[in-house]
Amino acid sequence: MSTLTYIATATMGLEAIVAKELRQLGYEDLQVENGLVRFTGNQEALCRANLWLRTADRIKVEIGSFKVKSFDELFEQTKALPWPEFIPENGEFPVIGRSVKSTLHSVPDCQKIVKKAVVEKLKETYNTSWFEETGELYRIEVSLHKDVATLTLDSTGNGLHKRGYRPFHSRAPLKETLAAALIQLTNWHPDRPFVDPMCGSGTIPIEAAMIGKNIAPGSNRSFVSEYWEWMDSSIWENARIEAEDLAEYDRPLFVSGSDISHDMVELSQQNAEEIGLHNDIQFKQMQVTDLTAKQEYGVIICNPPYGERLEDKKEVAKLYKEMGKTFKSLSTWSYYVLTSDEQFEQRFGKQATKKRKLYNGNIKTDYYQYWGPKPPRV
Template structure:
């Protein structure tokens, strides 16, 4: 099998979570930077990373990297790469996205145009043609410029990995699926523990938790661009990896995962999304206001994405909502609360300083992940058979 260096972009601030996921899949990390993790893998790794990683945005095959401070250097550096190893004679190719940070070249449209010309020049010489019909499979390219270092990747994913395929109905300001998964993974929650989201919206937190509990791969029900690149990754490898994902699913697991929302229509949408994800039997959704939040058992988790009050008229009453959440949380016995929000008075209104606070970018919005940690449950005594 061919060996690749693969790039997995992710949300800023969550690189460590993605790094652990990649290591758990069995691959060696080559680099960790702001917003992306690079690792080594073969053709199977392309499939397994796309299908199994919960927190990545997409998977890129690294085509090459070089230094460029001028457009001429960008042109020559791009042209020197072996594009014919990836793009066939009839391939449709373009620079889908260009990002630049602290680099002399910063215009995305100019970077995209120069690189496209360089790729065309290279492939004209290799294939000895004067014109490309580009009527074959798609080969989108992504490029990052950081301090004049250019890194170019071939996008194997297509639509972002956060699009699992289950969220057909959305509430206002839904949280991305891969971000929700990462936030759950930052907690000690496991399938045998209670999880409640009192602002469940589209149901993303409960659904992602249920998929984890059932060992359901997030990408097992969707399509990836590289599935059509049989010369890069064989179709049998894709088939075998999807089969592996299907065999791992265990829907017999017992869970206590609950999602509440004050809007009946939103609750109905969350139920439908859970059904489409195949985990509706593992989640209890209910119309319930946050002021009615309660649970009779100990050591549960609240993991939630409450309203931020982005509109001024919403922000005026936001303190009431957070105060209600804080009051109900204090009435729960030995629970933990994990909450992502940009609301600046969250701790004040909850009525307690967070034990930990992590800055995370939700898209372009700076948010904070407040972590109010409850006590750990006592360890169960080992049986004679386990000793």
């Protein structure tokens, strides 16, 4: 297994950012597709991708991919794959699936066929007729798209957005992966001030602090592939040592978050403390209209209420107008706003420099970007 093919899955619209992160890790053999990025690498690549990718959802090992239009073809081609190289005799291997625009559209039937084919393949190697599946988890996914079946093993476990620092969150929390993407789509540099004036449970400021200090987002959690028999445990250990060595824990930051709700501010502080960044982020209770700054050339990111419910629309329209007046006074700052409100620019009072379509869960949103002047060269 010197070289394997991996799939980094991503929310629609974030694929290019995931690809950029992979290139920064040193992986160049990339294929960017809707909702995923394929890349190749050794076992170390699996560990480093899980530890370092801030905007991907999970990392899968591709076992095989082939055209298929019948259940017999699905069975035979699945059985032909080298499953014993990946799944030990006691491994637990449930099968999940999905099918889009394919002849084989019954997902439960596809799952049953794949499970049966893998069992038959493992029987040949382990000379047994029964698998208790009491060992580590090797979750198989059969994904059918336009009659192409792709068989993968999930190496991540809980999605990569679960960094391990947010046991507490608000009712509608922003996913950590999207928060990291919002930051990476800005011109922020860790030497400049960063503010989220509607921080909720603190996700955006915490992600900014992790980026600013180069803390690997997966360094505070575990992954199912750490316990796989075919994975050399020393590779995982070395990848974690690398992450620790590259972290700049002593780097000073100017990151702050505020919220009109005292409870949200307390929640943010608890989450920052959970990951050890409570001394690096300043949280305070404050209305967005009270935002001022002595420093110049900072960056504001916020994910304000969208006004999805009819009764909230007037309040949200008023909020956006107030935001426009407040942010306008910060003449050297850049600011970025995520919202589903298509009338945002009119309410805010200024046309965005650029906007980008993104999905916040199932909600189609736009990311409005207002670029301030570049800071002078020192």
